[in-house]
Amino acid sequence: MQSETKSRVDQLTSPAGHPVTVLRFEGDIASTSKDAVLGTYQALPKDSVRLVLLDFSKVDYINSSGIALVIQMLIEASNSNQKVYAFGLSPHFTKVFTMVGITKYAGLFPSQAEALTAL
């Protein structure tokens, strides 16, 4: 019933010259998304990845279990001295992420271009 979560990793460079690892998600982010969300993140090399950018622009549905997966990622990123940012959330999920406090640990941007400019 839930649409499968797809994920993809892209390597970009910010205008300031910093390497940025982009995790792009597609579909629903729910309890069934552990491999796509946490698994994809955990497969990144911890020693070389410093900036992680999450792309939610093709995600329609995120529930509290999906938010918990994002928080688990933030915990691991915090322990690895990585910075996490996100873009492409709808206005509603931007509000939800703000309500639960995620914005304290992951900066949100409207678009990839605005995120990269800030990094």
Next chain:
Amino acid sequence: MSHAKSTTVEVRLPSRLGYEKVAMSTAAAVAKLMGFREDRVEDLKTAVAEACINAIEHGNRLNECLSVGVVLSAGEDALEVKVIDDGKGMKCLPPKPDIDKKIHGEEDPRGMGMFLIQALVDEAEWVAGVNGKSSYVRLMIRLDKVAE
């Protein structure tokens, strides 16, 4: 909506994760017919989805022999949603989630559903069923809420 005074829509869901989206879509359709703003429809969708997930996971404990009832009652200026399961209901509400505690491993990363429900609708009430069955959460979302 000309017949909004006493319009009731009922949905019965299997206790299987993912089917909360059926209730979510139905609630959104009713809310749109009533004239809710798009942002309030989105609030309602998330609140209804979280209420159904709680009913499926905690109320009915993922027992697919049990179903979750969703009753949407459209009034003139508000939509009431009852999500009914066969659990014993809540004895007390969990504390508000604390992102700092979660990040520092002092609190489970999960457990935000009830907080989101309370934050996104105008009223939320958890009612324990008689004899430990038919517990429900009642949500109320009002049309044209005056900005605070």
